Amino acid sequence: MGRRFEVRRCVATRRLLCTHSSGTGSSTTAPASRTSRHRPPPGNLRVADILDSVNPAGREWRPQSLALAWHRLARHSRRTSTKDERHELTAVAQRLGVAHEAFGVDDFTPRQLADIIWACGKLRVWRGKLFADLDAHLPGALQRFNAHDLASTVYGLALSGKATASLMYTVCGQLQLMISEFKGQEIANSLYALALLRFRNEE
CATH class of the missing domain: 1.25.40 (Serine Threonine Protein Phosphatase 5, Tetratricopeptide repeat)
Incomplete structure (x- = not known):
């Protein structure tokens, strides 16, 4: 059960990050989670929407998923321009930083x-x-x-x-x-x- 939960959360995070990096929506439905019903359509995603998929405890992360999340987030940072966007980006980065405590x-x-x-x-x-x-x-x-x-x-x-x-x-x-x-x-x-x-x- 724990392994299945980890895969679902990390795949959801990766899709969110990849969608954000490309700036385009996707017709593929992300795996269900307790927060998916509250998420906006992929085309309207913001950095803040990724927060629901980033568990700071790190127990659901694997090294490969964590490295990919960092890389996608950094590439997305090129697109941030407003103060609010940078604040949201920092919030996600801080959560990823906490997740690193397990590695x-x-x-x-x-x-x-x-x-x-x-x-x-x-x-x-x-x-x-x-x-x-x-x-x-x-x-x-x-x-x-x-x-x-x-x-x-x-x-x-x-x-x-x-x-x-x-x-x-x-x-x-x-x-x-x-x-x-x-x-x-x-x-x-x-x-x-x-x-x-x-x-x-x-x-």
Whole structure:
């Protein structure tokens, strides 16, 4: 029963977020829930409507669903323009941040972790146990990152403004080892991130 509930809630959240990102409605009916009867038609969804599908306790979340929710929310943030929209966006991000208390760095794949760091940088949200553990656990995880994951991580760290010098030295060391695998956009994003931090690796 618990597994079925988790799948239903996360699928509903993903559909809401995807609909919001595209800005279009969907003829597909979301799985029933205790709040679905009160939801407006998909074409009229607001960020606030996602709140009903985001349980801050985190017990119904899986790492993959949580990473996807962060990524979709960050992409949607490009469309927010009013103060109310930004406030609603922050409210959803805060709930996702609370959900992270149930997870650590090792619970996520490299791609999931990179997407979360990128999204939190875009949203300027940096809180909770997951992020407090980055200095201790991210250096070991970086060896499993591909070029795309590493570039997204550097970019997110730069936007967050929370990267420590020791973490950036480790990240730069990995960048040097993998630079030949980077595509043009990944190189540009990494250079922008380092410039934003005014970081120089003098080792």
